[in-house]
Amino acid sequence: MNSLVRRHPAVRWAAPALVVGLIGAGQLVSRSADAAPSLPAKTPQQLLASALSAKVPGLSGTVTTSADLGLPQLPEGTGSGVAGIPLSLLSGSHTMKVWYAGGTGARVALLGRQSETDLIANRTDAWVWNSSDRTVLHAKLPSGGKHANAPVEAPKYSPQQIADWALKQAGPTTAVSSSANTVVAGRSAYDLTLTPKQSGTKVGSIHVAIDAKTSIPLQVKVFAKGAANPALSVGFSQVSFTVPDKKVFEFTPPAGASVKSVAPQRHSTDKTSAAKGRLAMPSISGTGWETVLTTTLPSKASQSVQDALTMLPAVSGSWGKGRLLDTALVSAVVTDDGRVAAGMVPPSALYTALGRG
Amino acid sequence: MASLLRSEIGLMMSRRRNQMGLLVLAGVPVLLAVATKLSGGGGEHGGGADFISQVTQNGLFVPLASLTLELTLFLPMALAMVSGDAIAGEAHQGTLRYLLTVPVSRVRLLAVKYLALVFGAFVAVTVVLAAGLIAGTLLFGARPMITLSGTTIGVGAGLWRLAIAGLYVVAGLCALAAIGLFVSTLTEQPIAVTVAVMVVTSAMWIADQIPQLSFLHGWLLVDRWPAFADLIRQPPVWDSIVQGLLVDGAYAVVFLLLAWARFAGKDITS
Structure with a gap:
């Protein structure tokens, strides 16, 4: 080796070139690992029914959203939008962390460069925290524990019946298929595709990726007619189905934050x-x-x-x-x-x- | 080799321009803290969505805000300066050929030069953090830290995260130092190295701001440098930091190999 390098000094340049090549090849391999997996075939009815009855005890993961609606890029922090959710979500890509645990709580953290918006709900309270203006919205949840523990009301219809009904309703206007499979966040998933049969709409197709193991929807992509890239895309880039720690759902407004209490929204008669x-x-x-x-x-x-x-x-x-x-x-x-x-x-x-x- | 490294570091730290550079690095946090104090905090809630607006509430945010401020220009410039001295500076002064008469292989010499740069990056970031901590604590006091997620962590935990954030920034600067070392083997003009490294850094920051180049962003060295902010969340978010370290590592390996390919086969005439 040494003598080879001594006789042909130029050979040394092969080393950095090799590393660059390896990095490139590694990228390509990880891309092709996302090729469509083969899964036992399921009809749209079966898929929809299993998605409707899907239950997981808990999950945590990273969700990325991207919107390419042809709107101008809105700078981060433009308008606080509705319930503290920034309007900037309507353009560009964004990353969120999500945690969910059965009856214990749920939390979504929208990550900005040096900011964060959190929506936190546990058994007793719901919070919205916005780090850019240090504001907190707080709502006491009605009779928290009881509500969370109450057995879910037995549904009047089975998921199978609901799926059948929904597909029958969609039938005249929408072609529903489940022929393709995909990979989302490293998990094999069914690709439920909705394609409008009508010509007078801007929507080209809607793809919903449904996890093969848990039947949880992992990703939704909406394509405009004739577009190669989705106009809207929301989905997991990483997900784990272990129940997150209870601490994640706890929140105490920090010192110096302005806290606004809101009554839980009721379907008001007024x-x-x-x-x-x-x-x-x-x-x-x-x-x-x-x-x-x-x-x-x-x-x-x-x-x-x-x-x-x-x-x-x-x-x-x-x-x-x-x-x-x-x-x-x-x-x-x-x-x-x-x-x-x-x-x-x-x-x-x-x-x-x-x-x- | 250890003695060679020691003398290299001693030489680097004894250069008057490097000492001045450290003084400038330490000046930014002091300036930030004093200016914020004098302006009376300027709006408790009116501040922007970043660490700088948090400074008035807690001195611990001074070092974090200073890292953010110095990451784009001053810290890369410090590395650009010392990497110019590394090989090109020796060649310029005509001391490189004497250095090669020492019974140490060129590979080892290159390794010593790089380790000295790594040490320099460490010192630079430590100076920024230390100056920020001292100025911040004196003017605003050290309090439990309010994370971006709205939870509060103790002073001890805050200091730990500050230290990890510092190490992460050091890792990024080490990758930049590898680029600097390679450029340093190409020329005999140290100033050319400094300029080249600054041009590369600025070009990457600019490219990182252009949305049309978003396909390129993940490959840019500087793209995930500001991700140390993710440590100030509860729980800390590691995704970007891990990816940032991978990119840093890839840049370091490629450019160190380039530097080796160039330096090991180079005719040294000066």
Whole structure:
């Protein structure tokens, strides 16, 4: 070896080249290890029924989401969104840690670069922690222990019946198949595929990966029509089915945080106050994937909504004038006189619906 | 070999410019702490989503915030400077050929040079953490640490995590030092090495910011350097840190082999 190197000094350069080659080859091998596994065949009915009855005592893992809806990239921390869940989830990729244990608790931690949003629920309390503004939302869960321990109400229908019903409902508009298999988070999974039969929708197909062993859905991917990459994807990148430690679900607001208590949401009967400032009941046109919802905005939309609208491109037609939000999967039009139409359809279908209404 | 390493480290630490460099590294945490103190904390809750906004509440966050601040420029620059001295500096001064008359193989000489750089990375990060801890504790006090997950951990546990975060940053700088050592074998101009290493580092930081290059991000050395923040979660998240260490290791191995391939077969004329 030594003499070879001494006679041909250039041979030494082979060593770093070899290491680079090995790293590249290692990557390729780990990719091809994700090739479709062979699993005992299951019909969509069987898959759906097993997914509906699936139960695990607990799990923990990493979930990655990615959204490529054609929206501009929203910087981290833009708007606190709903219940502390950042709006930035609607664009780019994000990583979450999830923990779940039967009746003990559940926790989702959305990881930012140097920030974190946590949703924690245990037997007695529910918490939302946002590290960027150090705020805590807290809700006492009603009669926690009893609720959590109560035996689950016996379902009126078996999972098999529900699966049959759902597939029958979807039948006219959607082709459902389970012919392909896939690998998610290193686990073999069935790929339940929903493909719209209607041509007037933006959705190309929806893939749900269902774990072969536990029947838990591991991943959901939504493809726009004709797109090679998913517009939306949510799934485990790593998962383990051991019950996580109880400590994970404990939370005490840290010193200096501002804590806001909220009453647990009840399906309130006080509709009059809730309805104020909300959207009117939408009217529906079209069927299945081509459904278009039309409604009217409350007369005094908030200033932030107005400002946001002016950032969207202006459109006009025989139906009137308005602003168009056109994403990979969904489009929506807000007219200047306050009408709204939205659906998983191209904008032209919205204009038709607006013209009719 | 041990005595060679000792003399190499002694030489590195005795250079006036390196001592000045350490002073600059120590200056940033002090500046950060003093500026925050003088501005009266500037908004308890108004701060951004990072460690810097936590500084007013707890002195332990000064070293963490300083690491974040110095990771992009000052720490890589320190390594770029000393790796310029490693081989190119000796060649420039004409001392390299005398060094090779010592009965030590070139491979060992290269190993000694790299170990000295590793030591330098360790010293640089320690100086940043120590200066930050001292300034932070004096001005804001050391309190139990509020993690990003909203849970509170004791001062002792906080210090441990700080130490691990420091070691993780050292690992990243060691990989950069391997690049520096390779470049150092290519030229006889130490300043060229410093510039080259800084260009490489800055180019990687820039590429890491461009979303259109996202397919490349995982392969960039600096991409997971800021992942030490994941240690300040409860429980700590190791995924990015482990991947970061793998990338660091891959860069170190490849560039050390490149340095060896170049240096072992090089004609030394100066």
